[in-house]
Amino acid sequence: MKILMLGWEYPxxxxxxxxxxxxxLTTALAKRGIQIDFLVPRVYGAENAPxxxxxxxxxxxxxxxxxxxxxxxxLAKLIALEPSLATDPIFTAAVEGARAHxxxxxxxxxxxxxxxxxxxxxxxxxxxxxxxxxALRESDVDEILSTQIAHPIPGPPSHRLQHVRIPGESTxxxxxxxxxxxxxxxxxxxxxxAMAAVRRVAGEHYxxxxxxxxxxxxxxxxxxxxxxxxxxxxxxxxEYDRAGHGADHDIxxxxxxxxxxxxxxxxxxxxxxxxxxxxxxxxxxKISVVHNGVYARETVEAYTEQRGSKGPVVLFLGRVTFQxxxxxxxxxxxxxxxxxxxxVFVMAGSGDMLPRMKELVEDLGITSSFRFPGFVRGAxxxxxxxxxxxxxxxxxxxxFGIAPLEAMSHDRPVIVSKQSGVSExxxxxxKVDFWxxxxxxxxxxxxxxxxxxxxxxxxxxxEEIRNIHWDAAAEKLVPIYHSVIHG
Amino acid sequence: MPSVCFxxxxxxxxxxxxxxxxxxxxxxxxxxxxxxAEVLRKVASKCYLPANESMLRLIEKTDxxxxxxxxxxxVSIEQMKRHAPAALDSFIRLIKTGAVEIVAETYYHxxxxxxxxxxxxxxIELELGLVKKEFGQTPRVFRNTELIYNDEIGRYISDLGFxxxxxxxxxxxxxxxxxxxxxxVPGRETRLLAKNYKLSDDIAFRFSNRAWNEFPLTAEKxxxxxxxxxxxxxxxxLFMDYETFGEHQWRETGIFDFLEHLPDLLFTHPHWDxxxxxxxxxxxxxxxxxxxxxxVSWADVGxxxxxxxxxxxxxxxxxEVYALGPEIKRRNNSHLxxxxxxxxxxxxFYYMSTKSSSDAEVHDYFSPYEGPYDAFIHYMNVMKDxxxxxxxxxxxxxxx
Numbered sequence: 043m044k045i046l047m048l049g050w051e052y053p054x055x056x057x058x059x060x061x062x063x064x065x066x067l068t069t070a071l072a073k074r075g076i077q078i079d080f081l082v083p084r085v086y087g088a089e090n091a092p093x094x095x096x097x098x099x100x101x102x103x104x105x106x107x108x109x110x111x112x113x114x115x116x117l118a119k120l121i122a123l124e125p126s127l128a129t130d131p132i133f134t135a136a137v138e139g140a141r142a143h144x145x146x147x148x149x150x151x152x153x154x155x156x157x158x159x160x161x162x163x164x165x166x167x168x169x170x171x172x173x174x175x176x177a178l179r180e181s182d183v184d185e186i187l188s189t190q191i192a193h194p195i196p197g198p199p200s201h202r203l204q205h206v207r208i209p210g211e212s213t214x215x216x217x218x219x220x221x222x223x224x225x226x227x228x229x230x231x232x233x234x235x236a237m238a239a240v241r242r243v244a245g246e247h248y249x250x251x252x253x254x255x256x257x258x259x260x261x262x263x264x265x266x267x268x269x270x271x272x273x274x275x276x277x278x279x280x281e282y283d284r285a286g287h288g289a290d291h292d293i294x295x296x297x298x299x300x301x302x303x304x305x306x307x308x309x310x311x312x313x314x315x316x317x318x319x320x321x322x323x324x325x326x327x328k329i330s331v332v333h334n335g336v337y338a339r340e341t342v343e344a345y346t347e348q349r350g351s352k353g354p355v356v357l358f359l360g361r362v363t364f365q366x367x368x369x370x371x372x373x374x375x376x377x378x379x380x381x382x383x384x385x386v387f388v389m390a391g392s393g394d395m396l397p398r399m400k401e402l403v404e405d406l407g408i409t410s411s412f413r414f415p416g417f418v419r420g421a422x423x424x425x426x427x428x429x430x431x432x433x434x435x436x437x438x439x440x441x442f443g444i445a446p447l448e449a450m451s452h453d454r455p456v457i458v459s460k461q462s463g464v465s466e467x468x469x470x471x472x473k474v475d476f477w478x479x480x481x482x483x484x485x486x487x488x489x490x491x492x493x494x495x496x497x498x499x500x501x502x503x504x505e506e507i508r509n510i511h512w513d514a515a516a517e518k519l520v521p522i523y524h525s526v527i528h529g
Numbered sequence: 530m531p532s533v534c535f536x537x538x539x540x541x542x543x544x545x546x547x548x549x550x551x552x553x554x555x556x557x558x559x560x561x562x563x564x565x566a567e568v569l570r571k572v573a574s575k576c577y578l579p580a581n582e583s584m585l586r587l588i589e590k591t592d593x594x595x596x597x598x599x600x601x602x603x604v605s606i607e608q609m610k611r612h613a614p615a616a617l618d619s620f621i622r623l624i625k626t627g628a629v630e631i632v633a634e635t636y637y638h639x640x641x642x643x644x645x646x647x648x649x650x651x652x653i654e655l656e657l658g659l660v661k662k663e664f665g666q667t668p669r670v671f672r673n674t675e676l677i678y679n680d681e682i683g684r685y686i687s688d689l690g691f692x693x694x695x696x697x698x699x700x701x702x703x704x705x706x707x708x709x710x711x712x713x714v715p716g717r718e719t720r721l722l723a724k725n726y727k728l729s730d731d732i733a734f735r736f737s738n739r740a741w742n743e744f745p746l747t748a749e750k751x752x753x754x755x756x757x758x759x760x761x762x763x764x765x766x767l768f769m770d771y772e773t774f775g776e777h778q779w780r781e782t783g784i785f786d787f788l789e790h791l792p793d794l795l796f797t798h799p800h801w802d803x804x805x806x807x808x809x810x811x812x813x814x815x816x817x818x819x820x821x822x823x824x825v826s827w828a829d830v831g832x833x834x835x836x837x838x839x840x841x842x843x844x845x846x847x848x849e850v851y852a853l854g855p856e857i858k859r860r861n862n863s864h865l866x867x868x869x870x871x872x873x874x875x876x877x878f879y880y881m882s883t884k885s886s887s888d889a890e891v892h893d894y895f896s897p898y899e900g901p902y903d904a905f906i907h908y909m910n911v912m913k914d915x916x917x918x919x920x921x922x923x924x925x926x927x928x929x
Contacts, residue, residue: 381550472902484549488906491550494841495905502883 070516259300311463335512353384362393377483603636709762712819
């Protein structure tokens with residue numbers, strides 16, 4: 043069986059969980075004899091994917107299309123002001139590209155045009171603060187945004203919609219208000235990707251086209267139509283998850299087209315399956331659930347780690363956005379502190395709701411119990427996990443959610459919202475409705491006060507995550523492939 | 530003349546309500562009255578009332594040749610009185626036929642045997658008093674919570690003067706022996722009746738299991754299996770939860786038809802009859818001593834006590850509740866004592882079990898909570914509040 047898989051990113055050039063998921067899934071599929079051509083917007087050369095054929099969709103694209111870039115100084119300035127950015131992979135890629143451009147090395151410049159950021163790690167408010175302080179000129183910001191490391195701008199949907207790019211449109215709005223939580227030219231990138239993808243696979247034969255998330259749906263629909271192969275669309279997250287009721291109508295409509303054209307839809311959880319049904323009115327019979335896996339890796343023993351505070355540490359780690367439910371974490375924290383006054387709450391991450399969260403913490407009078415270390419990565423991330431006593435993921439809407447598994451692999455007990463796909467596969471986690479802050483607080487207190495609870499959960503979780511692997515996902519997917527091709 | 534001996538366990542715990550950390554110090558109502566009432570009424574209408582009706586019919590029809598035995602825990606009698614008095618009345622009517630023997634156990638269906646022997650004795654005495662008062666019987670036979678048993682418990686019960694104890698016929702304990710004979714507590718005259726777990730579980734667990742190669746189980750087939758033991762045993766002990774009839778096995782599975790037909794079919798073989806535990810030990814001699822070198826129960830595949838104390842949470846909760854004993858008893862407050870004892874009911878610890886595989890399904894089925902962790906959290910919060918209130922300067926504060 044030979045399939046064409048359409049992706050948007052592939053490790054190490056990833057911005058969200060999608061790239062990691064594609065790597066895990068394709069590796070497990072290849073082990074089962076599935077031949078895969080994997081098409082991504084651009085192949086950088088650093089990807090390690092010996093198990094399949096990695097195609098770049100833009101190999102025909104002329105360098106001349108690219109905008110001249112003068113943003114290196116602005117980027118360097120940003121790093122000086124916000125050191126945590128130095129470890130952001132997207133950001134460093136941009137800096138590298140800018141540096142290379144400054145040297146006139148055009149080949150490296152291409153890495154700058156990472157076409158889109160699914161889950162931007164950087165924080166628009168950082169830019170705003172920098173702007174306000176006069177550290178950055180507006181033209182610098184403009185420059186940075188044009189390099190596709192644009193960031194979420196909070197605002198009402200109507201305000202955001204007028205900034206949505208129409209494919210092929212070349213003019214852009216002035217100022218930092220770029221609209222949706224994606225890169226500036228995302229829609230044109232999506233269209234370009236579709237066209238390039240169609241050209242790239244012309245004359246090839248595939249038994250099936252497997253497209254991951256909405257950015258690849260236009261390409262998937264067109265290719266499947268031309269080669270008369272069934273289309274399978276894989277939903278890792280919906281626009282609804284990311285933006286709630288502020289969903290971008292254009293993205294929603296692309297999503298719907300993909301779902302409607304597909305012979306079969308794969309959802310990463312039952313939670314997502316029912317959301318697809320509710321939001322897009324797709325028949326449940328058409329949607330199969332294949333839970334994500336994680337890479338088996340050694341759990342990290344971290345009890346001896348030096349920690350900065352005396353009291354127990356409760357961790358939120360993720361983008362500080364609507365989707366991740368940071369305010370419920372803060373509300374629960376206020377209740378926990380009544381019972382465990384020396385508890386320390388760490389909100390690690392950045393995002394459009396961060397200033398509001400800082401205000402809320404202040405309003406509740408619990409500033410001295412809160413830490414906001416910003417975006418953490420690498421060694422800092424490891425340290426953050428290993429100094430926490432409890433990890434909480436209070437997401438409002440989480441198609442799957444890999445972070446709790448990460449915390450579990452650090453031997454941390456976790457609390458996950460029931461509005462997450464991962465809660466379906468976990469037995470050894472505490473579960474709570476994201477809005478039920480009393481119960482969330484009670485669970486946090488219990489984990490802090492009852493060593494037996496922690497011990498049993500951690501020991502059993504260690505065992506459990508070993509069984510959440512990509513092979514199980516591939517086991518479920520292969521029969522679906524067969525039924526789609528032959529049925 | 531070989532016999533069949535039926536014993537049914539009747540028990541319903543006081544389930545705790547979801548009790549969060551934020552309630553500690555504020556809320557001194559621990560039990561989920563609504564849920565407990567609902568469960569009791571449901572079980573009464575699905576099981577106790579219709580099953581008692583069947584039993585009564587069978588006893589009358591056979592003129593008492595069909596006879597049975599029950600242990601009915603004090604906490605379930607209390608709850609029947611409150612929420613389903615008709616169920617209690619129907620037990621009383623049944624017992625009046627004279628074909629029903631009441632077996633003793635602990636009033637609170639607790640694990641006190643393993644933690645606090647004085648408390649254990651008091652709970653047995655409480656149950657004996659209640660049985661005498663409600664049913665007019667003085668039990669000769671004892672069964673411990675969930676058939677939890679070892680040699681030490683055997684000697685203790687023997688010292689209390691019981692004539693026989695019901696035990697699980699665990700393979701490793703019986704070894705080459707058959708469960709279908711009467712045994713003796715080593716060094717004592719007290720008899721042991723061992724459950725034939727194969728035949729008991731055919732009814733209690735496998736009856737409606739479509740994946741079972743003997744499905745469907747008919748009364749004819751079951752009687753044939755029983756008769757197949759002719760000449761190879763004295764008494765086949767069929768011990769199970771009474772809720773098997775109508776609750777664990779729904780009416781739709783045909784369990785009541787099975788029950789109604791079984792006695793006649795058992796009696797088609799001229800050599801077989803049905804006895805209560807006391808009748809069985811009076812008729813059949815003890816074949817020898819049976820030593821329980823480990824603690825056995827009738828739960829789960831392992832027939833051990835890991836269902837209640839298999840993980841660190843359960844051990845903590847158990848040691849917590851029993852550690853409160855001296856403090857509680859010093860208070861000399863009957864309400865407080867009863868409250869503490871309700872918290873000893875084994876079900877609380879069973880809900881905290883993290884055992885995996887097929888056992889977990891059984892545990893989940895019985896648990897009112899979302900899982901073992903919630904069960905532990907609620908329980909420990911209640912403990913915390915109880916300790917705060919017990920140690921509080923004035924008990925009047927919380928209305929105890």
